[in-house]
Amino acid sequence: MMSEPAIELQGIVKSYGMKKVLRGLNLTVPTGSVLGLLGTNGSGKTTLIKCALGLIRPEHGTARLLGEGAWNLSAAAKARIGYVPQVVNLYPWMRVRHLIDYTAAFYPHWNHDLVARFTKEWDIPRDDLLGPLSVGQLQKVAILLALGHDPDVLILDEPAASLDPLARRQFLQLIIELAEPGRRTVLFSTHITSDLERVADSVAILKDGRIAWHGLIEDLKEQTHVNLEESFVEMHHG
Amino acid sequence: MRIRVETSSGMPITRQIAAQIRAQCASGALQPGERLPSVRALAAELAVNQNTILRVYERLTAEGLLQRRHGDGTFVADRVPSGQMRAQRELLSQQIARVAELARTLGIEPEELHQLLQDTLDKGLR
Numbered sequence: 001m002m003s004e005p006a007i008e009l010q011g012i013v014k015s016y017g018m019k020k021v022l023r024g025l026n027l028t029v030p031t032g033s034v035l036g037l038l039g040t041n042g043s044g045k046t047t048l049i050k051c052a053l054g055l056i057r058p059e060h061g062t063a064r065l066l067g068e069g070a071w072n073l074s075a076a077a078k079a080r081i082g083y084v085p086q087v088v089n090l091y092p093w094m095r096v097r098h099l100i101d102y103t104a105a106f107y108p109h110w111n112h113d114l115v116a117r118f119t120k121e122w123d124i125p126r127d128d129l130l131g132p133l134s135v136g137q138l139q140k141v142a143i144l145l146a147l148g149h150d151p152d153v154l155i156l157d158e159p160a161a162s163l164d165p166l167a168r169r170q171f172l173q174l175i176i177e178l179a180e181p182g183r184r185t186v187l188f189s190t191h192i193t194s195d196l197e198r199v200a201d202s203v204a205i206l207k208d209g210r211i212a213w214h215g216l217i218e219d220l221k222e223q224t225h226v227n228l229e230e231s232f233v234e235m236h237h238g
Numbered sequence: 239m240r241i242r243v244e245t246s247s248g249m250p251i252t253r254q255i256a257a258q259i260r261a262q263c264a265s266g267a268l269q270p271g272e273r274l275p276s277v278r279a280l281a282a283e284l285a286v287n288q289n290t291i292l293r294v295y296e297r298l299t300a301e302g303l304l305q306r307r308h309g310d311g312t313f314v315a316d317r318v319p320s321g322q323m324r325a326q327r328e329l330l331s332q333q334i335a336r337v338a339e340l341a342r343t344l345g346i347e348p349e350e351l352h353q354l355l356q357d358t359l360d361k362g363l364r
Contacts, residue, residue, distance in 0.1 A: 033289075179287065
C-alpha cells in the first residue's frame, strides 16, 4: 500500500515579531520512517514541530499530518498522534499512577502492558506525586503517556535532553522496538548526534529557517567521511 | 554474533555492521548455513534502527553472502561466493604486508614475528 507521507510541510514561513524563524521550509516525512531533526539552539526546531502538529499557525505554507490539514485536524487523526513537548507540564498534585490511569481513560486501545513494563524498567515511581519529580523523571512519564495509545505518529521535542545515560539507552531501545519498519512514523529533535544515528534512519538539518540537508545518515557519512557531529559543526562554519 | 557499533566514526553504521559480518563469515566465526539473529533482535541488541539492520541484510544478500529464506529468517549462504573469498584474502594480504613492513622497520626478526602471530592466534582461541 502506497500511503501519503505522515508529515508534509510546504513553504512554511513563521516569524515571532521581527524575527523570521522559518523561511519557506519544506519537509516530507514518509510513513514508517524515523527522522531525527538537528539544529542549533534557536534554529526553530520546536517551531517546526508545533507547525507540523497544528499547535501554531504559520503565516505562509501548508502543514499536513496524516493526510489532513494540521490546523484543522480531526479527532480521529489526533488520536493517532503522540507528542512529547520539550517542556513537560503535568498536574503536580496528581500521583504518577493516577495520571497514567486518567490518560488511559481517554483512549479505547490503551496498551496497559507496554506502559506497565516501562514504568518498571525505567524505575518510574508510580506512587509519587508529580510535583517533586525531577525533569528527567517527568520526561519519562511524558514519553510513556505519549506512547500508551499506540500512536501511528510519534513526535518528540528533545526527548532525551534530560535523561541520564542509562535512561537514554533504555529510551532508544524503546523507540527502536516501537518503530517497526514501515508502520510507525517518528520525528524527534535532538542535539545528541550519536543517539540520532542509532535510532533514526534519516536526518534533517535545520539551518537559516530551511532544511539544509535531508536524507539517509549513511549517505551523509559517505559524502563527508566524518561523523554526524562533525558534519553538523562543519555545515555551520562553512 | 558479536558486533560493535561506533557512532563517533565517520563510517556509516550500515557499513560497520556489514564489514563485521563479512569478516566473521570469512573467519568461520559464522558458519555456512548458520542462522543470523532476526532484524528485530539484532536492532534491539545493538540499539540501532531496524531499517538500518534490514539494509545491511539486504546488501549482504545481494552480495550472495547471506540468504533470506522467506518467513524463516536470514542465514549465512551455504557457499561463500568466490569473489568474496578473494576480496577477503586480498584485504588480509595487504594488512600482513603492512605488519611485515612495520616489523622490518622495528628490526624484529622473522622468527620473532612468527612467534608473535602464533601467540596472538593462541590468545584468540582461548
